[in-house]
Amino acid sequence: MPLIRNTALSLLQPHLSVRPDKTALICGERTLTYRQLWDFSQRFSAFLEARGIPSGSRVAIVLPDGFAYYYVFFGCLLSGVVPVLLSTLLSRDEYAFILRDAEARLLVTTxxxxxxxxxxxxxxxxxxxxxxxxxKALAAYPADILPFEPDSSDIAFMLYSSGSTGKPKGVPHRHGDILFTVETFGRQILRLTENDIVYSSSKLFFAYGFGNSLSFPLSAGASVVLFPGRPSPGDVLRIFGEHRPTVFFGVPSLYNLLLKTIENASFHDSLRLCISAGETLPASIFAEWKALTGLEIIDGIGSTELLHIFIANRPGAAIPGCSGTIIPPFEARIIGEDGNIVAPGEPGELLVRGASGAPYYWNRPDKTAATMLSGGWIRTGDIYTERDGYFFHEGRVDDLFKVDAQWVVPVTVENALRTHPDVVECAVVGRPLAGMLRPWAFVVLAPGHERSGVMTAALREHVRTRIPLHMVPVGFDFLDELPKTGTGKIQRFRL
Known part of the structure; x- marks a missing residue:
């Protein structure tokens, strides 16, 4: 295999001659320059060598977003060691499973x-x-290591899927995968410069957050704002006020909560770009955000398997309720249940092909065979329709169900429910009644609104005028919050 450039060198080394003392990372009141980031990353690499951790070994990272995360990640890459990025919100049993599955040689945690x-x-x-x-501990190690030279097949790092449908799977990525996402979503959609300050509510252990807070800004010499905890709407607004980010990466549920929280209309005046992914952005949230701020939310779809977003709206031309168009040189096709490509406008499963695609699932040949298809195509598990090159999300393959031989699309019902002023969040699933599946809604109400039969009737009447009759929920449960993964995805299998 031909040798390729180590991603740590590609992302960090160019800045050492151009902007070494430029702020790379901001966390609370502390800042870190590109020179310091490079220095401590080398020292962690030297630490790994001193511990006798050979290239190709796995090192698990369970850390909050902060400077240490970058030292460990880049130090591993410089040594040819594979960092395994794990959520900070898992249980002890889940960590034990992943550590065994990944055969980790080291764990860095709190x-x-x-x-x-x-x-x-x-x-x-x-x-x-x-x-x-x-x-302080790394100061004892040298900062003049000889970087590992990978070949094109070497694994650079590994993520674990968020587990929205069950047990997480290891998803390895190569050095070239990172740089491919920089050249696609990074260069074509974000167009970051060294003058940008970015903040992502999604964490580094999530493929979306990894690109937002590491690959894209560091490749451009921009500055990254980090928040170690799980951000509330108040935390996000405080970050906007204190650090003045120019680019914000969020998820639909957070944009929705921000809209319910915002009192000061000037909170957004430093922003030039707002991005959303993780789940489909409802058109109603897009419209409310634009009316309040004058800014579009640039929605897109990506996956852990393809490392980041591959279909997205374009700044200045975003379409509400649409995921956008393919980002070249990614390719997309939509197939029916028979495996053949469907006609334009017909729904089917989205398949995507691109150079950032994971080569396999770690230790899961069965899942690899089912998802990573011949010719480099990857099954996304998402149902889409395509019209004139624009892609519209219709739900997840596992979420759709039939009522009286007609498809129920939960996202359609949820979008209708979400337009009711008393609804903060909602999710719709199929619940068996008398041996048949029927749509059932789980709703989080805005503060001050009573959970009652009157509210149930009002919500049912609200959606009845907006969606086909067979999709109207037959029942409503009111919850304090919806079950979610650490990345903000609703875990429908727990409802």
Whole structure:
């Protein structure tokens, strides 16, 4: 295999001669320059060498977003070691499963994480409770390592799927995959410059957050705002006020909550671009956000398997309720149940092909065979229709169900429900009644509104005028919150 450039070098080294003292990362009141980021990344690489961790080994990272995350990630890449990026919100059993599955040689985590109590036969966890403590420890190691030279097939890092449908799967990616997403979504949609300040509510362990807070801004010499915790709408607004980001990456549920929270219309005046992914952005949220801020929300669809967004709206030409058009050189096709390409305007499963596609699932040949098809095509599990090159999301393959031989599309019902002023969030699933599936809605009401039969009747009447009769929910449950993954995706299988 031909040698390729180490991604750590591609993303960091160019800035050492052009903007070494430019702020790369911001976390609270602390800032870190590109020179310092490079220095500590090299030192972590030297630490791995001193610990005898060979190239190709896996090192699990369970850390909040912060400077240490970058030191560990880039230090691993410089050593040819594979960092495994894990959610900070998993249970001890889930961490134990993944550590065994990935055959991790090392775990870097915090003392308050459930993962920190797990000791494998070949390691004890390295506990990193503050960035400053890790920096102090790394000062003992040299910053003049010889970087690992990968070939085009070498795995650079690994993510684990968010588990919205069950047990997570390891998704390995190569060095070239990262740079391909930079050249596609990064260069064609974001067009970041060194003057940009970006903030992503989605975390680094999520493919969407990884690109938002690492690949794209660092490739452009921009600055990244980090928030270690799980951000509330108040936290996001505070970040907007204190750090003045120019680009914001969110998810639909957060945009929705922000709209319910915002009191000061000037909160957005530093922003030039707002991005959404993770789930389909309802047209109603797009319209409300634009009316309030004058800014479009650029919606797109991506996946862990393809590392980031491959279909997106274009700034200045976003279409509400539409995922946008394919980002070249990605390719897309929509197939029916028979495996053949459907006619334009007909629904089917979306398949995508691109150079950032994961080569396989880790230790899951069955899932690999079912998802990674011949010719490089990857099944997304999403139902789409395509009209004149524009792609419209109709739901997930596993979410759709039939009532009286007619398809129920949960996202259509949810979009109708969400237009009711008393609804904050909602999800619709098929619930068996008398041996047949029927649509059932789970609703989070705005504060101050009573859960009652009157409210149920009002919601049912509201959607009855907006969707086909067979899609109208036969029942409503009111919840304080919807079950979600750490990345904000609704876990419908738990409803």
């Amino acid at each position: 003392s308050d994480s459930p993962s920190g109590t797990i000791e494998q036969e070949h390691f004890r966890p390295i506990l990193v409770d503050t960035d400053a403590l890790l920096e």
